[in-house]
Amino acid sequence: MEGRPREERALVLAAQGGDTRAYEALVRAHQEIAFRVAYVITRNAADAEDAAQEGFFKAWRALGRFRPDEPLRPWLLRIVANEARNRRRSAGRREHLAVRAAASPGEAAPSPEEATVGADERRRLLDELERLPEQARLVLACRYLLELSEEETAAALGVRRGTVKSRSARGLARLREAHESRA
């Protein structure tokens, strides 16, 4: 359970006993990543918010069946991502990821390595990622933009880890091809 807070198991056990405060702490710890996973899937902030909220309610109702020794995050992400897929709109209201505005003067200067990829270049890379087929876009967004592990990506996308590996490799190849063809 890499990176898992020690107290998470205790919070899970307390929540399983009906402690809503403990569950609130668990939701707070995971709400950002849950919302972003839902946003990547729905491409709509309102839908993502609904999906994450509903997912947390469903997770509460299912918490009695969760094994406290297992990592909670993949389990939560699986539930929220399922809700997000159910809410994905068939047409319209799709939003696109964007790159943040240039760093303000108070922020740390980019490293030389970061500086090699300028703001325009990053926007172009993100545009190319957004134009990939859905399966490739989702797996690369989960693995690289959300920095999910293979296990978490598999849970969020409802596929096996091997599928995550193969889709990642194919997605990277397509992205590289698109990137280099525009260079």
Added chain:
Amino acid sequence: MNLERELQLLAAEIAWPPTPELASRVASVLASQRGVASPRGIAWRRHVALRHAPGRRPLVLAVALLLVALGAAFAVPESRGAILRFLHLGGVTIERVDQLPPAQERPLGADIGRIVSRRVAQQALGQPPLLPPLDPLPPLHLEGEDFVSLVFLDHGEPVQLSELGHTDEGIFKKLVVGATSTRFVDVDGAQGIWLTGARHVFAFPHVPPRLAGNVLIWQRGRLTLRLEGRRLTLDHALGVAHSLRRAKM
């Protein structure tokens, strides 16, 4: 070009939408569901139900109740925390939708099921129904397996009281549009939801939806209650809620 490295650098530059504060919302709604078992209890009850009631269709599928709200000139609070897209209270799930089904103007007592005795109502709810102190008492109706209703006058206006005997599943589903005001209220120390400000559409499966009025939803023990009236005010609704007593069998 190290594409993976560039993607990792890109991750730090993404302008994600602000993460909504879900934890306090979720906790607030869960804390309001007094009488609802802990997750462990829910899982245990489901296990028992599956073992001892094979073949019984899930109650969730038995009754679906839609409540939708109409109205354009209605103030919607700016905070999404004030109006949630999804709310849960007892057996009720309220979901905001973008489009509403067509509805007819029909009486409150239309399509609320067959008239039943108090004993049948008790069997359906799993406990005696909560009733207003009226003599004579209007007839009780049963729709589906466990949705008990009665219609009576409050302050000269017809209101419909409906009761559901299960609180831990989304038995009811209520759909509202953004034009509806949805707020939490205190109902005798328990949390309730007051839906008002726009015309509503109320429908059972296979029954034509009808326009309806203001609605108070709350819980008492394992009962989920719903009070509806076209000109119902919150004060009057809270008065009715406070007056309810267990039926004498």
